[in-house]
Amino acid sequence: MALDSTTGNDGAVFTEVDMGSSDSSASTVRATIVQASTIFYDTPATLDKAERLLAEAVSFGSQLVVFPEAFVGGYPRGSNFGVSIGNRTLKGKEDFRKYHAAAINVPGPEVDRLAAMAGKYKVFLVMGVIERDGYTLYCTVLFFDNLGCYLGKHRKLMPTGLERIIWGFGDGSTVPVFDTPIGKIGAAICWENKMPLLRTAMYAKGIEIYCAPTADSREVWQASMTHIALEGGCFVLSANQFCRRKDYPAPPEYVFSGTEEDLTPESVVCAGGSVIISPSGTVLAGPNYDGEALITADLDLGEIARAKFDFDVVGHYARPEVLSLMVRDHPATPVSFTSEKTESSHK
Numbered sequence: 001m002a003l004d005s006t007t008g009n010d011g012a013v014f015t016e017v018d019m020g021s022s023d024s025s026a027s028t029v030r031a032t033i034v035q036a037s038t039i040f041y042d043t044p045a046t047l048d049k050a051e052r053l054l055a056e057a058v059s060f061g062s063q064l065v066v067f068p069e070a071f072v073g074g075y076p077r078g079s080n081f082g083v084s085i086g087n088r089t090l091k092g093k094e095d096f097r098k099y100h101a102a103a104i105n106v107p108g109p110e111v112d113r114l115a116a117m118a119g120k121y122k123v124f125l126v127m128g129v130i131e132r133d134g135y136t137l138y139c140t141v142l143f144f145d146n147l148g149c150y151l152g153k154h155r156k157l158m159p160t161g162l163e164r165i166i167w168g169f170g171d172g173s174t175v176p177v178f179d180t181p182i183g184k185i186g187a188a189i190c191w192e193n194k195m196p197l198l199r200t201a202m203y204a205k206g207i208e209i210y211c212a213p214t215a216d217s218r219e220v221w222q223a224s225m226t227h228i229a230l231e232g233g234c235f236v237l238s239a240n241q242f243c244r245r246k247d248y249p250a251p252p253e254y255v256f257s258g259t260e261e262d263l264t265p266e267s268v269v270c271a272g273g274s275v276i277i278s279p280s281g282t283v284l285a286g287p288n289y290d291g292e293a294l295i296t297a298d299l300d301l302g303e304i305a306r307a308k309f310d311f312d313v314v315g316h317y318a319r320p321e322v323l324s325l326m327v328r329d330h331p332a333t334p335v336s337f338t339s340e341k342t343e344s345s346h347k
Contacts, residue, residue: 154170
C-alpha cells in the first residue's frame with residue numbers, strides 16, 4: 001500500500017492511497033473527503049470555497065467527494081444561543097436570526113448551484129448543509145450525481161444535546177440509500193451513527209459507501225467508524241471540519257460560551273480527524289488532525305463481497321425469527337389537509 005501526500009493550491013494536504021487491488025474485475029472508485037471550515041454567516045463565500053475544493057479533488061481523479069456536517073450554513077460550535085431553562089436572551093434570538101439567514105432552502109438556488117458543480121466536474125457529491133424549512137432548521141446531507149442531478153437528502157434524525165434547540169428532527173422518509181454507478185451511497189450524521197437501529201436500516205438498504213459527516217474530532221470517534229465498517233461490510237467515509245477560532249466571527253458577534261477567554265485567533269476549535277475505512281476495518285486514509293485537507297483513497301468495491309463472506313448483518317448473520325426491525329419510512333407532518341368532493345342532489 002503506497003501513501004503519497006501533495007499540497008494543494010490552498011495549502012490543503014491531498015492524501016492518496018493506492019490500494020493495489022488484486023481483482024481486476026472489481027470496480028475501483030476514487031473518493032475524497034474534504035476537511036475544511038465553513039465561512040461562517042457567508043453562504044455565497046462558502047459555496048465558492050466548496051467549488052474550489054471540489055475542482056481540486058477532481059483534478060486528482062476523484063469520482064466521489066464528501067463534505068463535512070453543516071459545511072454550508074455552518075456548525076455553531078460553542079454557541080448556546082442564549083438558552084437556559086425557562087429563558088431566552090435577545091442576543092441569542094438575534095444569533096438564531098443570523099444563523100437562519102445563512103441556511104438554505106431545499107430545493108432552492110444554492111441546491112441548484114451545488115447540482116451544477118457536480119455536473120460541471122462530473123463527480124458524485126455529498127454535501128452537509130443547514131436546511132431551512134420555513135422557520136425550522138435541519139442538519140441535512142444532500143446527494144448529487146455526476147450528471148448534475150439532485151438525488152435527495154437525509155435529515156439528521158436525532159440532534160445531540162443543545163443541537164435540539166436549533167435543529168428540528170428528521171423522519172423515516174429521508175433515510176435514503178442511492179443506487180449509483182459507483183455503488184450504493186447513503187449517509188448518517190455525527191452521533192446518529194451511534195444509533196444501531198438506524199445503521200441496521202441502512203444496511204438493509206444495501207449501503208456500500210457509508211458517508212458519515214461529523215463534528216466529532218475526538219480520537220474515540222475513530223473506533224465508531226471502524227466498527228461501522230466492520231459491522232456493515234461497507235466503506236466508511238467520515239468528513240469533519242478543521243476550524244480555528246478565527247474561522248468564526250470575532251467576539252462579541254460570536255462567543256464560544258465558557259471558553260472564549262482561553263482562545264486566541266489561532267486556537268484549534270475542531271481538529272478534524274477525517275478518515276476513510278475499508279469493509280475489513282483497514283484505515284485507507286487519515287485520520288488527519290493537521291489542518292484543512294483533501295483526504296483520498298481508492299475504494300476496491302470487491303472488498304465488500306470479501307467482507308460480507310465473513311459477516312452479513314442483514315443476511316446470513318441475521319436471525320429474523322428472533323430479532324426484527326420495523327422502519328416507518330413515511331413523512332411525519334404536523335398538519336395534513338384533505339378535501340372531499342361531495343355530490344349534492346337538488347330535488
